[in-house]
Amino acid sequence: VSTSLTVQDVERIARLANLELTAHEKQLFTRQLADILAYAEQVQAVDTTGVPATAHVNAHGVERPDAPKPSLRVSDAVANAPDGAPDAGLFRVPRVIG
Amino acid sequence: MTALTSAREIREAIVTGKASAVDVCRASLARIEQTNPALNAFNHVIAERALERAAAIDGQRASGAALGPLAGVPVALKDNLCVKGVRTTASSKILDTFIPPYDATVVEKLEAAGAVIVGKTNCDEFAMGSSNENSAYGPVRNPWATTRTPGGSSGGSAAAVAAQCVPLALGSDTGGSIRQPASFCGVVGLKPTYGRVSRYGLLAFASSLDQIGPFTTSVADAALALATLSGRDAMDSTSSEEPVADFAAALTGDIRGVRVGVPRAFVSDGVDDAVRRAFDAALIVLRDAGATLVDIELPYARYAIPVYYLICTAEASSNLARYDGVKYGHRSPAVKDESLTTMYSRTRDEGFGAEVKRRIMLGTYVLSAGYYDAFYLKALQVRTLLRRDYDQAFTKSDVIVMPTSPIPPFTLGEKTDDPLQMYLADIFTVSVNLTGLPGVSIPCGFTEPAPPRPGQGESSEKLPIGFQVIGRMFDESTMLRVADAYERATNWPRTAPV
Numbered sequence: 001v002s003t004s005l006t007v008q009d010v011e012r013i014a015r016l017a018n019l020e021l022t023a024h025e026k027q028l029f030t031r032q033l034a035d036i037l038a039y040a041e042q043v044q045a046v047d048t049t050g051v052p053a054t055a056h057v058n059a060h061g062v063e064r065p066d067a068p069k070p071s072l073r074v075s076d077a078v079a080n081a082p083d084g085a086p087d088a089g090l091f092r093v094p095r096v097i098g
Numbered sequence: 099m100t101a102l103t104s105a106r107e108i109r110e111a112i113v114t115g116k117a118s119a120v121d122v123c124r125a126s127l128a129r130i131e132q133t134n135p136a137l138n139a140f141n142h143v144i145a146e147r148a149l150e151r152a153a154a155i156d157g158q159r160a161s162g163a164a165l166g167p168l169a170g171v172p173v174a175l176k177d178n179l180c181v182k183g184v185r186t187t188a189s190s191k192i193l194d195t196f197i198p199p200y201d202a203t204v205v206e207k208l209e210a211a212g213a214v215i216v217g218k219t220n221c222d223e224f225a226m227g228s229s230n231e232n233s234a235y236g237p238v239r240n241p242w243a244t245t246r247t248p249g250g251s252s253g254g255s256a257a258a259v260a261a262q263c264v265p266l267a268l269g270s271d272t273g274g275s276i277r278q279p280a281s282f283c284g285v286v287g288l289k290p291t292y293g294r295v296s297r298y299g300l301l302a303f304a305s306s307l308d309q310i311g312p313f314t315t316s317v318a319d320a321a322l323a324l325a326t327l328s329g330r331d332a333m334d335s336t337s338s339e340e341p342v343a344d345f346a347a348a349l350t351g352d353i354r355g356v357r358v359g360v361p362r363a364f365v366s367d368g369v370d371d372a373v374r375r376a377f378d379a380a381l382i383v384l385r386d387a388g389a390t391l392v393d394i395e396l397p398y399a400r401y402a403i404p405v406y407y408l409i410c411t412a413e414a415s416s417n418l419a420r421y422d423g424v425k426y427g428h429r430s431p432a433v434k435d436e437s438l439t440t441m442y443s444r445t446r447d448e449g450f451g452a453e454v455k456r457r458i459m460l461g462t463y464v465l466s467a468g469y470y471d472a473f474y475l476k477a478l479q480v481r482t483l484l485r486r487d488y489d490q491a492f493t494k495s496d497v498i499v500m501p502t503s504p505i506p507p508f509t510l511g512e513k514t515d516d517p518l519q520m521y522l523a524d525i526f527t528v529s530v531n532l533t534g535l536p537g538v539s540i541p542c543g544f545t546e547p548a549p550p551r552p553g554q555g556e557s558s559e560k561l562p563i564g565f566q567v568i569g570r571m572f573d574e575s576t577m578l579r580v581a582d583a584y585e586r587a588t589n590w591p592r593t594a595p596v
Contacts, residue, residue: 009463010459013459013462013463013466014443014459015443016462016466017415017446017458017459017462018419018422018439018442018443018446019443019446019447019450019455019458019459020440020443020444020446020447021447021455022447025447025452025455028452029455029456029459032456032517032518033456033459033460033463035517035518036407036460036517036518036521037460037463037473039403039404039518040404040407040408040473041404042401042404043401043404043405043408043473043476043477043480044472044476046398046401046476046479046480046483048476048479048480048483051479051480051482051483052479052482053475053478053479053481053482054478054479054481054482054485054532055306055478056306056336057292057306057485057532057533057534058291058292058293058336058338058534058571060293060338060339062335062336064332072199072200076199077199077425079197079199080195080196080197080199080425080426080427081424081425081426082423082424082426082427082428082429083429091424091425093424093438093441094435094436094437094438094440094441095435095438096437096438
């Protein structure tokens with residue numbers, strides 16, 4: 001895969017990442033990300049036939065009994081919300097449905 | 099008054115009644131106040147809370163209660179570690195107002211050991227950077243030369259220890275963010291084995307790479323801090339059941355017969371002359387102390403930078419999805435009747451700085467349809483080859499050494515326009531995170547002051563240089579023994595002349 005990045009590509013990625021970029025940022029990132037990806041392309045030259053992926057270096061059993069225990073109080077969990085309703089235990093967001 | 103350079107000496111002075119924890123705490127707070135205008139190492143200081151804790155330690159002593167291994171020791175925390183009720187920002191505008199509702203596990207452990215947390219240190223935003231210039235609160239300045247970077251991302255923690263504000267500070271290391279600033283500031287910086295220290299309460303950047311570790315002025319203090327921080331924690335499923343060794347007992351000073359691997363080919367290119375001289379001299383010190391130098395090869399290490407930046411950005415793009423203006427932090431005030439997604443994306447554009455956006459974009463790209471196999475999966479496979487390189491090298495050697503950074507501390511602003519150039523300087527630190535191995539950076543000398551230039555007077559800048567000792571998985575003991583033996587054989591100053 002060779003990388004030629006356009007402003008339209010950057011706009012597409014920004015939508016996926018939930019980032020509303022300014023026109024200046026779109027231009028800047030198109031150039032900078034293309035540079036970085038062109039450099040990163042060198043990994044594609046490595047022969048990795050039959051080589052497993054390492055997503056995690058220290059895999060060990062992570063299961064535990066599913067036992068209930070105390071957790072954060074709802075009012076504490078909501079306390080940092082920019083538009084919270086601590087008494088109701090809710091986060092408020094812009095209207096989602098019609 | 100005990101100098102604020104040794105955790106062990108401070109504890110000893112408090113236990114024996116030569117100093118009170120409150121006096122030590124006041125001295126630390128005064129030093130921070132004195133140096134912070136020049137260094138910007140602290141985002142916030144928690145004087146009242148610290149003095150209360152210190153008074154409690156003095157009360158414990160007065161009542162005859164046993165004192166913990168860090169009793170009365172002032173400690174600074176990188177501002178991506180949660181302390182209940184204390185503002186924690188990760189040096190990001192998007193978390194400018196965040197007050198954690200719980201303590202990080204390392205905070206609980208430090209305080210249970212008697213440590214007194216004095217403040218939160220400046221860092222690159224969400225720990226993304228190598229110069230501390232990506233902080234929303236401005237860069238930290240290097241205590242050895244205030245026109246230069248202290249390194250990053252834990253630049254404030256490194257500077258706080260070098261400037262004698264505290265004898266111990268915690269940072270986090272995802273690609274070198276403890277070891278590189280330790281090297282740049284002339285102090286000791288330790289990245290434990292992946293899984294050694296619980297990350298519960300650390301604001302996540304790249305979860306397969308992040309570790310928490312200490313900055314100190316000595317290897318012995320680093321061993322003491324590591325013993326306090328280590329161990330299995332039910333709150334972090336990646337924390338290990340591996341037994342925690344008596345790290346202090348490993349510091350015997352005897353490294354006769356220890357095989358020290360040197361990756362000659364890997365460190366042959368692109369290393370600054372002063373760094374090379376200091377590293378070569380360090381090898382001679384280790385050999386003279388009885389270690390056996392062994393040539394090793396790490397053929398896949400040349401791919402460490404692209405592999406690291408493909409993986410860490412992919413993980414970051416996922417981890418940072420949680421900052422969306424709903425649960426905590428900033429929400430764009432410009433949003434009224436727009437859609438939920440507009441609120442998310444505008445909030446994130448306003449709240450994140452340029453480097454964080456760049457990394458989220460890169461990570462989103464390499465995980466997206468059509469590019470996943472060619473970039474992300476490929477990087478994970480080369481990561482396996484890199485691990486095999488180190489496994490092979492450790493059949494011939496007990497530790498591996500290399501420079502921490504190929505270059506000495508650079509000038510603020512020098513690399514901010516070219517992110518790729520900034521990334522390339524991480525070449526010697528990132529593979530330790532990709533493999534999960536422990537690494538410690540220790541001072542090994544200084545650059546020579548530059549010759550005087552006409553009209554500019556004499557430059558007195560001597561800049562610290564460090565090298566790192568890398569150990570086998572969960573064998574911090576041998577790694578620290580070698581680092582300590584080197585430290586005993588040398589006497590580099592650890593505190594900056596600010």
